[in-house]
Amino acid sequence: xxxxxxxxxxxxxxxxxxxxxxxxxxxxxxxxxxxxxxxxxxxxxxxxxxxxxxxxxxxxxxxxxxxxxxxxxxxxxxxxxxxxxxxxxxxxxxxxxxxxxxxxxxxxxxxxxxxxxxxxxxxxxxxxxxxxxxxxxxxxxxxxxxxxxxxxxxxxxxxxxxxxxxxxxxxxxxxxxxxxxxxxxxxxxxxxxxxxxxxxxxxxxxxxxxxxxxxxxxxxxxxxxxxxxxxxxxxxxxxxxxxxxxxxxxxxxxxxxxxxxxxxxxxxxxxxxxxxxxxxxxxxxxxxxxxxxxxxxxxxxxxxxxxxxxxxxxxxxxxxxxxxxxxxxxxxxxxxxxxxxxxxxxxxxxxxxxxxxxxxxxxxxxxxxxxxxxxxxxxxxxxxxxxxxxxxxxxxxxxxxxxxxxxxxxxxxxxxxxxxxxxxxxxxxxxxxxxxxxxxxxxxxxxxxxxxxxxxxxxxxxxxx
Numbered sequence: 210x211x212x213x214x215x216x217x218x219x220x221x222x223x224x225x226x227x228x229x230x231x232x233x234x235x236x237x238x239x240x241x242x243x244x245x246x247x248x249x250x251x252x253x254x255x256x257x258x259x260x261x262x263x264x265x266x267x268x269x270x271x272x273x274x275x276x277x278x279x280x281x282x283x284x285x286x287x288x289x290x291x292x293x294x295x296x297x298x299x300x301x302x303x304x305x306x307x308x309x310x311x312x313x314x315x316x317x318x319x320x321x322x323x324x325x326x327x328x329x330x331x332x333x334x335x336x337x338x339x340x341x342x343x344x345x346x347x348x349x350x351x352x353x354x355x356x357x358x359x360x361x362x363x364x365x366x367x368x369x370x371x372x373x374x375x376x377x378x379x380x381x382x383x384x385x386x387x388x389x390x391x392x393x394x395x396x397x398x399x400x401x402x403x404x405x406x407x408x409x410x411x412x413x414x415x416x417x418x419x420x421x422x423x424x425x426x427x428x429x430x431x432x433x434x435x436x437x438x439x440x441x442x443x444x445x446x447x448x449x450x451x452x453x454x455x456x457x458x459x460x461x462x463x464x465x466x467x468x469x470x471x472x473x474x475x476x477x478x479x480x481x482x483x484x485x486x487x488x489x490x491x492x493x494x495x496x497x498x499x500x501x502x503x504x505x506x507x508x509x510x511x512x513x514x515x516x517x518x519x520x521x522x523x524x525x526x527x528x529x530x531x532x533x534x535x536x537x538x539x540x541x542x543x544x545x546x547x548x549x550x551x552x553x554x555x556x557x558x559x560x561x562x563x564x565x566x567x568x569x570x571x572x573x574x575x576x577x578x579x580x581x582x583x584x585x586x587x588x589x590x591x592x593x594x595x596x597x598x599x600x601x602x603x604x605x606x607x608x609x610x611x612x613x614x615x616x617x618x619x620x621x622x623x624x625x626x627x628x629x630x631x632x633x634x635x636x637x638x639x640x641x642x643x644x645x646x647x648x649x650x651x652x653x654x655x656x657x658x659x660x661x662x663x664x665x666x667x668x669x670x671x672x673x674x
Contacts, residue, residue: 364649373615404627419464425602426470429609432618449636453625485588487599506546
């Protein structure tokens with residue numbers, strides 16, 4: 210072989226490697242929340258339109274579905290104010306009807322609020338006795354300063370802060386709405402007070418989750434104090450527990466049962482639990498393989514998982530014959546996938562090192578996960594209590610991404626701790642449909658436990674799914 214032939218061969222190999230790199234980069238650029246584990250907030254302005262019907266989890270339209278229990282205002286029996294609109298004249302002949310008998314009343318109620326600042330001045334008498342002693346009346350509990358913010362206004366400010374309104378804009382909003390500005394420092398003091406009073410409630414939330422059969426686990430990265438930290442979540446349908454850790458792999462006593470999560474290796478090492486894996490992640494990865502790699506087996510597995518999901522939506526256990534049939538179909542698709550990848554040439558590696566594991570394609574790695582963790586992937590088939598996805602944890606951790614999107618970071622570890630406690634409380638209260646503002650006011654006033662805000666029996670509090 211001449212020098213020219215060697216140069217041409219080397220260039221051809223380099224071109225092949227570069228083409229592979231370009232294809233991989235294009236694929237990474239094309240991945241979004243529908244085809245990977247990226248959160249929807251990461252899609253940005255390049256968010257794509259609705260995916261084609263063949264790749265959706267169903268052919269249903271967006272919005273409320275048939276049979277969905279919608280939410281609407283219900284009329285109250287005793288309105289705060291009644292305005293009577295009288296009929297003075299007939300709309301047709303203009304005859305005077307002011308003294309005629311009312312045949313029927315048609316009622317329509319308008320719900321609104323009155324925003325008004327109320328300043329209560331407390332005056333404590335001071336009297337001097339004949340003996341010379343001076344006695345001053347006692348102010349009500351909590352009234353300590355010449356001027357201060359009331360409990361209701363504190364609760365509103367903390368609730369709005371929990372909705373991720375930036376503190377400087379929140380101060381402006383409080384002044385615009387109520388004529389009472391609240392500084393950043395004051396708001397941080399209120400957050401600290403609220404989180405300290407929620408200490409017992411926070412611990413009891415964790416205990417309730419530990420006693421539940423199914424727990425959902427997830428985590429999300431967040432800049433804290435200039436470094437990357439992790440907000441972790443352990444949750445059920447009725448309770449949410451968030452905590453901060455500088456490490457992504459953060460162990461917690463989960464109390465046994467089933468732990469539903471994605472395939473993050475840190476969760477696989479948690480002892481004393483039975484693992485179940487999120488199939489929403491699998492569907493997104495399969496969708497990417499269908500769209501970019503054109504692997505036929507991925508389309509079959511995508512369809513099969515959707516069929517399995519529909520089979521279990523009734524909430525009843527499937528028969529053993531049906532489970533065996535679905536598992537056989539699952540195994541056959543995996544075998545076809547391995548056969549496809551064995552027929553392909555090994556992917557080119559851009560690394561010059563000969564050490565380490567041989568590089569595999571994305572689809573090949575997913576097939577290995579499907580095979581090695583088959584029991585965990587299909588656990589929802591044999592146990593109706595186990596959900597198909599880990600959506601509960603993803604919904605509960607979503608507020609962390611909204612916080613990141615809004616503020617970019619948390620300044621201190623203490624702030625991350627306060628954030629975790631307050632968000633755990635707010636999420637749990639909302640899951641039980643308890644009045645949020647009244648719960649925050651109560652927690653600002655004193656240390657509280659779960660029984661103070663959740664009017665349920667102990668056995669009801671243990672329900673998870």
